[in-house]
Amino acid sequence: MIEVPAELARVQSETNGEEGRAFIAELPGRTERFLREWGLRPTGPAMHGWSALVLPVVAGDGTRAALKLQLLDEESEGEGAALRAWDGAGAVRLLREDAGTGTLLLEWLDQGRSLSSVEDPKEATRILAELMARLVAVEAPAGMRSLGDIAAEMLDDVPDAVAELEREEDRRLLRDCAAAVREVAGEPGDRLLHWDLHFDNVLASGREPWLAIDPKPLAGDPGFELLPSLFNRFDAGDVLWRFDLMTEVLGLDRERARAWTLGRVLQDSLWDVEDGETVLEGERVVVGRLLLGR
Secondary structure, three states: OOOOOHHHHHHHHHHHHHHHHHHHHHHHHHHHHHHHHOOEEEOOOOEEOOOEEEEEEEEOOOOEEEEEEEOOOOOOOOHHHHHHHHOOOOEOOEEEEEOOOOEEEEEOOEEEEEHHHOOOHHHHHHHHHHHHHHHHOOEOOOOOOEHHHHHHHHHHHHHHHHHHOOOHHHHHHHHHHHHHHHHHOOOOOOEEEOOOOOHHHEEEOOOOOEEEOOOOOEEEOHHHHOHHHHOOOOOHHHHHHHHHHHHHHHOOOHHHHHHHHHHHHHHHHHHHHHOOOOOOOOHHHHHHHHHOOO
16 A cells, blocks of 8 residues: 655645545555556656645656656546647656546656756756746647636726735735736636646656746746745845846747736735735745836
8 A cells, every 4th residue: 555645635634625635545545556557557756846746656657757647627537638738848757547546647847857856057047948948838628617707806806805815015015916907817828838837847858958847827928937946045135137037938928928927926926815824924025026116
C-alpha cells in the first residue's frame, strides 16, 4: 500500500474539505488500481505538491514514467487535453490518461533539477519566456475554460470585495486593476495557457533541455501567463525588467500584457478577500503597484 504524505493530506483537508479528505482516503486504493491496470512498478518514494501525488514508476517495457494522481477540479480537469495539444513540444509528454479520475502517466523528467537551479535570474527568466512562447503558440482545444468567463466573474465580484477592505490604498488597487481588465476583457484571447508557469514548474529533461509540468490550462491572452514567473527569487527591483524581458521575448503588446497581469493581481486579491482577508499584502500587491506606477 502507498502511504499518503501527511502534508498532502493536510492541504487537501484544509483547501477542499470533505471532498479533499475523501480523495486522500481513496488515494492508496486508486494508486494500486492504476499500478495494476497499467502494468506499472513503483521505483521510489512518492512525491507531492499541493494537489497531487506523483509516483516514480517503470512500465513493463522498461520505460520510466511518473504516475500522477490528483483530485479533479476546475483547474486540473483540462490537464490531459492541454498536454495532448502540446504533444511534448515544450511540455512533459502525456503517455496515458484516465479522464474519469484525472490520473495521468507522464514521461519521466529530472525531478531533482528545476529551472530554479539556474543561478542567473536573467538567464532563467529568458528560458522561461522562450518556453512560454512555444506553449502559447498553440490554440486552446475546444471546451477549455475561458479567460473571458473568468474576467467577467472577477469584475462582478469587485464591488463586494472593495467593501470588505479596510484601507483605501487596497480599495484603490482593486478598482484600478479592475479598470485595466475592463479595457481588454472584450478580447480575452484563444491561446492555450499554462496558467501556473514558474521556475519550479519547469524541469530538466533528456529529450529537451527544459519542459513545463503541471499546467492548469485555460484559453486566453498570453499576458495572463506572466505573473507567476515574477515570484521566484522575488525582488521588487527586478519586477519591471523581468516583465519587460518576457513581453519582449513573447512579442506581446506591453500595455495589453500589463492589463492582463493586473488581472492576475486582481484574481489573487479577490481570493484573499474571499478567504477573509481585509488587508492586501504580499508580492502580488507589490507587483500590482509597480505596474500601476506607484
